[in-house]
Structures are given as C-alpha cells and as structure tokens.
Amino acid sequence: MKVLIVEDEQLAADTLESMLLELNSEIEILDKIDSVKKAVKWLSENEADLLFLDIHLADGKSFSIFEKVDIKTPIIFTTAYDQYAIKAFKLNSIAYLLKPIDEEELEEALEKYESLKTSSSGVDVASILRAIDQKEAAFQKRFMVTTGEKIRSILIEEVAYFMGEDKYLYLITKDNKKYIIDSTLTKLEQLLDPERFFRINRKFTISFDSIKEMVAYSKSRVKVELEPPAPYDLEAIVSVDRSGSFKKWLNR
Template sequence: MKVLIVEDERIAANKLERQLLQLDANISIENKIESVASTVKWLAENQVDLIFLDIHLSDGLSFGIFDDIEVKVPVIFTTAYDQYAIQAFKVNSVDYLLKPINKYDLERSLDKFKNYHANEPVVDYKEIMQAMKSDSLQYQKRFMVMVGERIMSICIDDVAYFFAEGKYVFIVDKQGERYLIDFTLDKLVEVLDPSVYFRVNRQIIIRIDAIKQMHSWFKRRVKIDLMPDFDKEVIVSNERVKDFKKWLNS
C-alpha cells in the first residue's frame, strides 16, 4: 500500500509514519510533504493508494489542494479539533483522525480504508470541501487565562504572539503581558487564522502586525524583531523561510 503523508509538523509526520509501519508492514511511505503547493506538484507526477492529510499546512488550508488538482484516491483527514464539520469527513467512507493520533483510531481508519478499497465507492471531494468550508469552520476568537485567582478572557486581536518554553505555552499580548495557556503550539496552528498567524519555528507563532523589523540572516534565513520585544532571537527556520515569504506576500 502506497501512502502519502501531508503534514507540516515534522515530528507529527514522523510519528504517524512510525505508527503506520508498526500496524502494517506492507505500507510504503512514498513521501512526507508540508505544503499545499508541494502536494499539488507531487500528486501531478505520482500516484498513491491513500493520503493522510492535515488540514492546516504551512501555506494555508489543505482545501486548496482539491481546487488545484483532481484527487482520485481516498483521504484520511487529520486535525486537532472537531470543529471542522466532522460529519463531512464521514461522507463516502472518508475518515478523520483527531490529534494526537492514537494507535487504536489509526488502526480503525486503516480498516475503513481497506473496506473502501474493496467496495470502490465514488468519493465526491467537492461535496466534502464545501461542507468543510461552511460556517461550522471557525477560528479561535478568545483565550481563557488565569491571573492569580482571577479568570480573564483575551481576545485574539490583542495577541501579538505565542511561544513555548519547556512544556508550557504562553500568550504575549500587544502590551507585552504574558499569560500561560492550556494549548500546545501544534494545537494553536489548527485554530488560528493562517492569514494572520504564522509559526516561524518550533518555539513561536507570530501575528503579522507584531513584526517590527526583519533582517537577512545566515543561510538565507530571516531574523525578526517583534513588538512587543521578545527576549530571545526569533529566526525563521530553514524549512519555513519559503512559506514565510509567501505568507508575507499573501
């Protein structure tokens, strides 16, 4: 069975690959791709039996793949939140997996794929995409935080950036105040508007209007000065520079 993994988080892609190979030794991972554009290009020249497709990719929502190329193979969608019109994922035996993906759910999805393959149903991806683009798809609007014994709600428009420090993730608002939140950066990528927020490396997600200045850096990377100031250097990682520049121009 030839499988394509489309996932912009390298750790998540590698974990999914390991899980798949443990479940079925006959699986061949043909490629692991991080963006819409790269997926479209690759699918135009290659064929697989099954695609595992993350919803948020480095250059936008994966819906764009179906706008640019006809996909004739079954797709198992992956997402961190069930806000994405879950019923739509069930149309014509297309499945979904909620992150973090566990072995039981993955095995169940593979079984559904094998049943799909045996029955050869016709998958209407236009119907699925239309349902997924419906009003049920919402980005995060606010975050609840604790300040001592007080509970506060921070509007997304007031958030300058998010950063990870060890096992913890913090919001930094436009006034420079920091608040601990119960999210991982992976989960945040799923619920933030990709036209406004971009994950520049493994430690930080920034808002477009939080960029104060940008500088050329070693190996064609980009160094960013943020406002309010961040106490560490913010460098766009090598694998994200191309998509970061596209994001700036979008």
C-alpha cells in the same frame, strides 16, 4: 502498499517518505509529485493503493485534482494550517495529518487505512470545499486571564503572540503585557484562526500583526523580529520543517 505522495515542499516529502518506510519497510513509494498539474497527469495514467495529498500546492489547492480525475484511491490529507477543514474531513471519514507530521498520528492514519481500505466510500469534495471556504469559522475570540485576584478577558485582536517557556504558556499582548494561560501551543493550533496566527517553532505561535521584520537565516530558515520584542532575549526563528509553510502563509 503502493503510495503516492503529492507535496510541493521537498523536505516535507522526503521526511514523510522516511517516516513511512520506517513504520513499514514493505511500503513502496511510487512517486513524489509537487503540483496539481503533475498529479492530474500521474493519476490519469497510474494507480496507487494510498495517496498522501498536501492541500496547498504551488499551482493551487489540491482539491482541483478531483475536478479533472475520478479518484477512487483512499486519501490521507496533509495540511499546515487548514484546521478549519478538519471537521469536514472527519465527517467524510478522511484521515488528515497536521504538519509537521507526528509519527504516532501517521501510524494511526495507516492503521485506519488498513481497516477501511475495503470500503467503497468516496471523497465528498463539495463538503470539504464548503468547510475550506466558510467565512465564519468557530475560532476562539477571547482568552480569560488572571492577575492576582483580578480576572479579565483579552480579545484575540489584542494578542501579539503566544510563547511557551518553562512548562508555562504565556499570552503576550500588543501593549507588551504578559499573562499565563491554561493551554498548550498544540491545543492552540485547533483554536486560532490560521489566517492570523502561525506556529513557527516549539516555543512561539505568532500573529501576522506581531511581525516587525524578517531576515533570512541559516538552513533556509527565517528569523522574525517581533513587536513587542520577545522577553528574555529569546529568538523567534522559524524551524526548518515549518519554513516552507510559513513562506506560503506570508504569501496567501
């Protein structure tokens, strides 16, 4: 299996390469490309069996590649925060992986490729672009919480961040109220508007509004000072594998 990786974060590209070779030592990584321009040139002159394609590249969305090159290669999309495009990917039989990539999901995607590689179905880019550009995605707007016998519904605009601690998930409001909710940070990634919320590590998913200050941290990470402050003096530090995507998110 000859694979091309189009990914503008070097760490993410290297990690994906390592995971692929660990799953199948016979995979050949033909190249790792970091921009739309380079991808267009490479695909105009070469062929691969499978293409891993990041959606947001340094010089634009990777969908613009399809406007310049007729691609018949099966594609597995990778994305950090385009959850609202997932439905379009499914409808068009396109495999997708949310970053940071999970090894089991990667293995399932490769198995799907093996089962579908003889198919001649193409990529319906128009449908995907409609999903990407839609203005009113069905993201969660309220969370029901309980305090004793009282029940209330909290608007998403009131939420500062979500925090996982001791097997519980807490919703922290902007006025510094804390509630337990029945969910996980992983599930929330499918429910929250990625324009507003970002999961920075295994413990925190924060809203843009909750960021009070940011400072550079070791290993290219970012330390975020939250408002209201995180309880228990927990530090909100963007993990290494999410730092590149986080900086893109800030710069959208």
